[in-house]
Amino acid sequence: MRILFIGYWGFADPLTVATIMPNLELLHQLDHVEHITLATIEREPTADDSSWEATFPAPRLSLRPLYSREGASLLLTKADDFWRFPRELAAIMEAEQLDTIIGHGAPGAALAYLVSRRTGHPFYATMYEPHANYMLDAKIWRRFDPRYLVQRLLETQVKRWAAGIIPAADAYNEQLTQEGVPAERLRTGPCMVSLRTFGFNAEARRQTRQRLGFGATAPVGVYLGKFGGLYYDEEAFDVFKEAADQFGPDFCLIILTPGGVEEAQARLLAIGIPAARSYVAKVAHHEVPAFLSAADFAFATVKFAPSNRYRSLVKVAEYWASGLPVLLTEGVGDESAILAHEEGGATFNLARPASIGHALRRIQAQLLVPGYRGRIRQLAEHYRSPARNLLAFEQLLFPSVAAIA
Template identity: 25%
Template sequence: MSSNKIIAVTVWSANDPLIKVYTLPYLRLILSMFPSVSYYLQTFDKGSPVQAPKHDNGISYIHASFSSSFIGKVIQYVRTIIKLVLLARNKDVAAVHAFCTPGAMIGYIVSALSGKPLLIDSLEPHAECMVESGTWSRESLYFKMLFFFEKLSVKNAKAIICVTPTMPSYVKEKYDYEIKDLYFKPACVDLRSFEVAANNTGNLKRELGISNEIICAYVGKFGDLYLEDEVFEFFAECYAYWGGRFKVLLLTNQSDEYLNKKSVESNFPFGNIIKKFVSPVEVPLYLSTASFAISPLKPIPTRRYCTPIKTGEYWAAGLPVVITRDISIDSDIIEQKNIGYVLKEFTINEYKNACLTIESLLQDRQLHSKVKDVAKEYRSFELAERAYAGAFKQLNISR
């Protein structure tokens, strides 16, 4: 059996959750599907040397240092590109597998200089998303460079996997290019890991001081692509509706100082927040204690073409979700399947409507299994398996 070495390009740290819960599960799936394949995984690591292994069952890590400055990034990217091009030529690499468009920028250059075919995985807008969120200016070098390479990489990729079925319309409008052969793979979730034993949930509830409260879960941070004040205003309205029965479970490393400040500003009791910063493997257990969850992404235009990992995790845990409008296809699914509430605007009346809807949904004894069925349909790794089978066929890599 011939060996197919592939370079996986990311711009994330080896310890970043996007490597642990998003990249590595897919690479391991591919390794199980294609026994002849092995991977070199490129990461950019902050601070001191990471504890990630150099080798991990068919995956060899290539670590580079992270730089926060523009010039520093350019220098490090150039060094990395040279290293990867030499690797591609000297190790008879079969393909370059780039994750998201920042990774695709590096992947495209490596592909062009080495002559190896490029697979873009998890294609979604990034440059425009950063502008819409207020992180970058449209006149900034960051935006101009990434947007330029987004177009180039998409037009020259051998195979493309989008995170939403709506992404081709964005590519046509923004890049003036029609993708002929593409595959669809959302942010998939290991559904088995969310099958939590009832006694484990009960033990954790006792540890957290939870009994019959209404618990709203949120995994992640505030700010950047996520709402801030609006979320705490929603929490305050939930408290007004359910009273002391309502509590918030925050799985975050956000500071207590920040959370206390936002609580005071919104008149939501800080004491009703349960904050924990847990590892990805612990998330299913903690979510099993919740009643519902919130996915508060800013409803900027490009979010239509992205896929939030957390929504899939909430569904896998069987939780109804309160989500903002026009987020991927998730907002539409939640509304059509009646498994949560879509916030059309950020008003007290709309927050009250969300509370009323969640209260009604929680009376349904079949809700938990109904939501899990949605997770199986829209977040199963079977979707990823089908996408990789098609994409690797285009790369002429067989099982």
Template identity: 30%
Template sequence: MIDFRGKSDVAGLYITYWSLRDPLCQTQSLAYLRELTKLGHEFALITFEQPKYALDGEQAAAARKELAEGGIHWYPLRYHKRFSLLATGFDCLCGVVAGARLVFRHRARVAHSRASIPAAMGLVLSRLCRIKFLYDADSALSEEYADIGHWRRDGLAFKVTAWFESLARQSASSVVFLTEQLRRDLSHELNARAPVTVIPCCVDTNKFRFDAGARARRRSELGLGDEKLFVYVGKIGSWYLIDETFEFFRTARQEIGAARLLILTGDAPEAFHEVAERCGVGQEAYDVRHAGHDEVVEWLSASDAGLALIRQVSSKRGSSPVKVGEYLATGLPVVITSGIGDYSALIEKERLGAVVDSLTPAEYLESTERLLSLWAEGASLRDRCRGAAETHASLDAVGRVRYQAVYEQLL
């Protein structure tokens, strides 16, 4: 049950469909809010809590206290899953009811929604409460779900979500996109009076930086000598091409000799073992590990290249994969498929890795040769990758600065 008794003025009511402990909430919502609170803004935060991220009473109270001390007033709602479309609709209704009470209690001046489902709540609240609406668009959920076959384009779920996304773009007081590509593609749908800002998924570059000591420790833990270590951070399935990732690694290993693949994931290892066996990669050649967010940077420091083979579909023009920014910030060259947000073009242009155009052995071999050439540059490659992250994806230099400008305009 939400306690509405606390009362203080806040700049915005921030609505996300992520759970508080979800890594995406931590890095792509809370990280930005914490930066903005340093500038004197306070926020009310609505999250939707899934069972796998559940906090017990003591943990929730501690989290609420810690956030409130930092100027973020947290109001968790329950996430519903059964009967998907109806459950999402019910969650939206709960978000609007709770949000309206919070706007009244905290005198919020902006409804700030992150991604498509919260956008429906933010849009309704902005009209109901007569406050400004910041549509933090992320990528287009309707297009993503259609691209992977989860929704039919002539189905109700797709049509309703796409309609809300379009309405949000046309109605918002300000719009944030993740990529320049998506901004250009959707410029015809935007409210001509609403400022549009591009803010990619940013990385805390003070935290994600190469650590030579961690590299030695973690490589020793894996029993590595001079072998090249490829790393993949993330899930299995959906937009992530895990079969192709193993196939790329198999080709690269044949070309460069001794090499290992490290997979950092929250998913069950068995799913990756099945893919590896299917692709002809023995268990001696790869490791699957679960790593806390604070440990990821150590494993990236131990690695030599980051893998981000992502499904090449039209919706990915609006994608800004967090893992790519983390790879670059730690000084890793990146192997990425073409057409992924702004990153594919950036990696090609600034020689930050290899861009895979077609998912074929010949293309994998060409990308491996590209990596060999880049690795020959030594420390200058690491410095170049790090510099790109600081310029294009830094939480401090990019995220905070651009969100600050957005809020200055809205308030």
């Protein structure tokens, strides 16, 4: 099998590093996979792919970046995504004699469907979620926005024609079954985490705290990700303030975000968290584990929306692998249900303000349990291990081989 693997982000995007690369590692393990070509969507004039071989020094992998037009309007860029790129991807398939397509995420799966129509080759969808509904629920798109209408139409076609779908959550697997997608074409594969890369490191904790000027016993929270869009913006800082009030004057906060560093620093000052007790930066993905070791618990302040029960958050997998209890928005992904009966954090609901304090007190209690980090890491090992996703690939791509095994 020779695979075209389609992502919808740039090569250096954190989501490519955190969610696509692990899938490529799994596919590379399969004996019947002869070659994989990764196609990325680059929004800048040139992509820095110089680190490709260093990032993934595998002989059966190659990178093919696709470039958006410079200075094009948003609408024209989106039109290009689903008109020009499928033609270019079909040409890549022919030139490299590829025979199978995998689209990552709902936009990547939409591209995979369009390429499949052009080439006649089967396609599969990984980390599949109802992206159009996410964007609608978050009020990023409106109901009559062309982007919403096109994405929703393409998601309908993916569900109808994909040879196999790997939903990101068990809840979405169940929903797809109710919508009529045959169960034999479905296998859940949530956002996984490298248990080799992420894990508590006492020396990294000591060194990182010392470098940041945080006390050895200070309670430290950490947040990975953006503000706004699918995530809370001002509301997230309200949650940070409540955590600071709950944990007391020694509380420190680490924010690792891809943009708006100075703005985030100013907003922390505005809620009473001074520079001496905070650290805000944009860092490379390989630097993240040390900061998670330095923290005691983590935030996942996702906007509440009905469709969010179908999400899978890679940041939660990374938090759990590092032994951190998570403060998570109620109703988000399978993780919310897991936290209802596992001591790996707590959930809150902004519609019930008192729930934030209750969740923080629950996390405080979890931090007092001896060996809590090792116990929470077991959640990542059980729920976010790559082994589950590997099995999904084996069963969908090579059902006859998987049945014999």
